[in-house]
Amino acid sequence: MAYDSLIGINGAGTVGNRVADILDSMGFPVWLGKYSADPLDIKTIELQELQQRAGKKFPMYAAKGGRTPITDRMAAMKKAGFDVKGSITDLDLSKTTLVLDATDKMEGRNYNELYLPSGVPFAIQGGGNSLLVNNFYFVGAPGTVSADPANAKPYHERNAQIVSCNTTCLTTQLGLLRKVLQDHHPDAVKHVSINFLRRNNDPNNFDIVEEAPSEQFPEGRRIRVPRVASPFVTMEDKPYHLDELEFLLPQVSGKVDSVVSKWPVEYFHILTVTVDFNELIPEDLIEAYKLAIFEYPRAIYTDGPLCHKRTLVAASKAKLPDGDIPFPVIKVRQVHDTKLEIKSLTPQRAIVAPSSADYTLMRTQKISWDEAFAEVNRAASFRGLPFWDIKNSMQDNLRRYTETVREEASWLERCVRSFGK
Incomplete structure (x- = not known):
């Protein structure tokens, strides 16, 4: 299906590229805003790969700001193979139906200089300044305020913040739990404790360093240097994403x-959610909850070890390179009759893209979340793969993890260590 609504993605980086992938697969015309296009930057490389998969060049507009003249940056974008139309300030936003802002801390400037003067509808991504949308949050997850049909109209009319990767994971887990409990135990939750073990950095995200001239390279050269994560970890008791x-x-x-800390890993955040109940919860309801996760189209259920290496190999076998999955991996354990433990891996890069597609459909087509959710799941693809194929392949691959796959994982680890040398 082709849509008439023109969608702007201002910030064609880690998140923006993945949102563009899904919206383009559904037939939405998309333009991109981007600050720069360094040929060594992983975000540039990923956007080049997306254009190759899509068989097209997305219209691109250069963002303002920075010390490098915009003419130089536009030239670099064109050299990288992008269809640069001009500066984003030259763009007639009256022809754009919705802008999704995925910039890195530039949403405030974009609001004052672009969105507010033009009146264009917009949404910001998790981590952005929620003041700009009056703390109005959206997530594509069941059992939530966003999913309630009674709240469809506000989402049709109001700008929103599409919540972060970890909030998307949390609301998916707890929203499904709420739906399982709502008929017979609607008020059973007494307390929820969340332990956020945040990953340190995106994978393959290198610092780009200028090397001085040498005998081998008389004019010097630019190289990628792996970012070294700090080996020191600090754990803080503080509210983290709890307002969302x-x-x-x-x-x-x-x-x-909540407790939050940052660990020297790259691919996934690790969440442990402990739910205390004020009444006994039968084992059959916990089994029903596990089944709900197993059936839910945007979650990957596992009853085996929750392991980064397993997940990377399972993703590779599902034709998703570099662990780039759009759904969380979830494991459930009933500690006893009044305590439940939910552990998960949150993939930071792609998990918010399906929610962004849900919001785009709700806002532009004036439909309910249930309708948007069903249509995105039916029509969208990520990296050329339908959502159901991704989910089911991942669940199968994790369940069938064997000694042979472990050998492949060892090979994968060696590749990861040698990348960029």
Whole structure:
């Protein structure tokens, strides 16, 4: 299906490229805003790969700001193979139906200089300044405020913040749990504790360094240097994404605490959610919850070890390179009759892209989240693969993880270590 609504993605980087991939697969015309196009930057490389898969060049507009003249940056973008139309300030936003801002801390300037003067509808991504949307949050997850048909109209009319990767994971887990419990145990949740073990950096995200001239390279050269994660970890008891969580799931408001830390890993955040109940929860309901995750189109259920290496290999076998999956991997354990433990791997890069597609459909087509969710799941693809293929391949691959696959994982580890040398 082809849509008439023109969607702008301002910030064609880690998140923006993946949102563009999904929206383009659904038939939305898309333009991109981008600051620069360094040929060594992984974000440039990923966008070049997306254009190759799509068989097209997306119209691109150069963002303002920075010390490098915009004419030089536009020249670099053209040299990288992008269809540069001009500066983003030259763009007639009256022809754009919706802008999704995925810039890195530039949403405030974009709001004042682009969105506010033009009146164009917009949404910002998680981590952005929620003041710009009056703390109005959106997530594509069941059992949440966003999913309630009674709230469809506000989402049709209001600018919103599409929540972060970890909030998307949390609301998916807890929203599904709420739906399983709602008939017989609607008020059973007593307290939720969340332990965020954040990953340190995106994979393959290198610093680009200018080397001085040498005998071998008389004019010097530019090289990629792997970023070294700090080996030191600090754990803090502090609210982390709880404003988003309590807005989207008001049933847990005032019942949540969190601990957050950053660890020297790259591919996935690790979440441990402990749910204490104020009544006995039968084992058959916990089994029903596991089944709900297993069936849910945007979650990957596993009953084996929750392992980065396993997940990377499973993704590779599912034709998703570099662990670039759009759904969380979730494992559930009933500690006892009044305590549940949910562990998950959150893929930072792609998990918010399906929610962005849901919001785009709701906002531009004036439909409910249920309708948007069903259509995105039916029509969208990520890296050329339908959502159901990704989910089911990942679940199968994790379940069938064998000694042979472990050998492949060892090979993969060697490749990761040698990348960029």
